[in-house]
Amino acid sequence: MKVEEFNSKKIYSDVSGVSSYIDKRIKIELNSYGLYEEIVDTDISGDISPLVRKVSPYLNSKLSVCDVARTLFSRYENIKNDVRIGYYQSLFVGYVKEGEYRVNASSGGMGTWIFKELFEKGLIDGVIHVKENPDKKSSTLFKYGISKTIEEIKSGAKTKYYPVELSEVLDLVKNCKGKYAIVGIPSFIESIRLLALNDTIIKDRIIFTVGLICGHQKSSKFADYMAWQVGIKPGDLKNIDFRHKLDNARADSYAIKMTGIIDGKTKTIIKSKNNLSGQNWGLGYFKPLASDFTDDVFNETADIVVGDAWLPEYQNDSNGNNIVIIRNPIINDIVTEAISEGRLIMNDVDSDTIFKSQAAHFRHTFDELSYRKYKKDNNNLWYPINRVNAENEISFLRGKVQDIRMEISSKSHEYFKMAVDKDDLSFFENKMKILNNKYKIIYYLMAIQGKGLAGIIKIIIGKLKK
Ligand SMILES: Cc1cc2nc3c(=O)[nH]c(=O)nc-3n(C[C@H](O)[C@H](O)[C@H](O)COP(=O)(O)OP(=O)(O)OC[C@H]3O[C@@H](n4cnc5c(N)ncnc54)[C@H](O)[C@@H]3O)c2cc1C
Structure with a gap:
């Protein structure tokens, strides 16, 4: 692929960092809008590595999410398939009972607990997840890192509505033998799957994938905007918990906890999201274009998917609950055993219940993508190929x-x-x-x-x- 072609299409890139891992001439930087951008000098010699087209979901028009999922999961006994949510062995709604996983998490705590289980059972040597940036001088608050102890694994809990990318951590994986599990939003997990089809080291080392549901990504300015509303000016925010649970509030009425400099002093402020502007996700403040051109709502290539149980019967529980989709039989056994031991409180649910928890997200992301594509067609603009056709x-x-x-x-x-x-x-x-x-x-x-x-x-x- 010519550099010009790459540059003309990259506005649709989710900037997972996988392209940069493959072709070191592609640099990744947070731009002035707080979004990761892939930078390639137009005067570099030679074309972009052909692998980049293969591993980038927005450029790969040969393998759809369904194709990748089929190669991974269709061979399993008792696997079921729902046209909306993809393959599954089992579906649950519930939370982690043991330990402090739930209280320290965004929703039910499964996103961290499953890593702890894989690690304790000796199935993995490390976890690739999103943590506070250890470099406190950097203005980037969160980044992917590798954790190799239970304490480190726990420190990665909580949702970060913040841009992250994988190039640096993939280099670490390449240089450090071991078996890993990784967490990511749908396009990141698909990129990892596509990369594994082409890179045997990654295939052998990243052996479990934990998928998050993702309404859409946010630029780093989302955090800045929340902080500015409570008096912390852009550049002065030091830490943010996007999902601070409030006692006796509905699960979706959580707060944002922000630490930063106000009038020369470090202060921590907790403010209910209902009293902050820009928290209506339907409006899509600070959303990158790529989020509007993916069709993967249920992270269809991940071994296990965790999301928020945005369902009336669970929403009054301020402690939070997960929806859980399990595709991998090893993970299915781990979860089933923990449920029988009372370490997890999980209700078996049907695919309609899982779907309902993300109905609005599905309508926007999948159903109405056809209209967004139709608009691009009208303006003769290129857009990524996926499973949804352009229609009005x-x-x-x-x-x-x-x-x-x-x-x-x-x-x-x-x-x-x-x-x-x-x-x-x-x-x-x-x-x-x-x-x-x-x-x-x-x-x-x-x-x-x-x-x-x-x-x-x-x-x-x-x-x-x-
Ligand atoms: C940008 C974004 C949008 C989301 N939108 C939705 C949605 O529309 N509907 C829905 O049901 N759920 C959504 N989620 C997922 C949800 O917020 C919770 O993360 C999920 O329910 C897991 O909660 P938990 O309590 O089980 O996990 P926790 O125990 O809190 O663990 C969270 C895990 O996610 C990892 N993580 C945190 N931020 C990121 C990130 N930016 N990229 C990759 N990994 C990360 C952490 O490292 C940790 O491993 C979104 C998550 C993100 C990051």
Whole structure:
């Protein structure tokens, strides 16, 4: 692939870092929008390594997520397949009972507990996960690292809505013999799977994959924006817990815990997400374009998938619960045994329940991707091939929701950068308010659509009462 072609398509790259691991001329840097960017000098000699096309989900048009999943899981006895969630051996909703895994986690604690189990059972020598950046002088707060003790494994708990990439840690794996388990969002796990098809060292060493569900990625400016709202200016944020659990609150009403410099002093502030702007994930503040051009909602190539149980029957539990999809029989045995021993509290559920927990995410990411592609076609723009075809089979108002979401994401990057340059948070908030109001109007029109006059009056009275 020519450098020019790579550069013209890279806006759709999830920047997992796998390309950079393969071709060292591809550098990865956080750009001024707080997004990782692959930098290739246009005057480098020679083409980009042909492997890059093979291991990048957005460039590989030969193997779909389904194809990769089939090679991994179809051979297992009793494996089932659901067209929405992919292959599975078993499906659960619940939490980790033993230890402090749940209390220290974002949801039910499975994301850390499964690593501990694989490690304690001697199946792996290390865990590749996302932790605080040990380099405290760096402005990058989180990065992938390798943990080789239970304490280190525990220190990687919690969701980081923050950009990360794998190039450095893959080099460590290459240079350090051993068996590893890795955690990642869907496109990262697919990249690792594609890499394993082409790199025997990675195939032999990374032997378990833990997939996260991922509504979308965020730039590092998402963290900066949360912090700025409580008085910590961009550049002064030292640490952030994006998922601080609040007693007696709904699971989805968690808080953000931020430590940074305010008026020359280090302060820690905990603020409910419901009192912070930019926390409505439907709006898609600080979302990279790549997140809108993937079709893998349920991390279909991962051995086990963990997500939040966003279900009415679990949402009132402030301690948090996981949805769990298991595809790998070894992991299935570990989990089943722990359930029978009472170390995990897990309910068997059907695929509809798992699907329902991510219904809104699925509609946006999978169903309405066809419309986003159709829009690109209209403008003669290239976009990644995946399982969803470009179509305009969408209601007028849902199309408008998609249009405004795309505008909000793209403008949020720009306006925030301008606000930082002006040292004026209100600049960002005023600009975003106009877009948010447009979004609200579209939702309002959807709510009253087909309701008749009596229905509309009822909705208005309901709103006024609120
Ligand atoms: C960007 C992002 C978006 C998400 N969107 C959704 C969603 O829409 N719906 C949903 O159900 N769940 C989503 N999740 C997953 C969810 O937030 C929890 O991480 C998941 O439920 C596991 O919780 P836990 O309590 O089991 O894990 P914990 O025990 O808290 O462990 C979390 C694990 O995830 C790893 N991790 C944290 N941040 C990252 C990261 N950025 N990249 C890779 N690994 C990471 C940690 O190192 C740790 O291994 C998202 C996660 C991320 C990172």
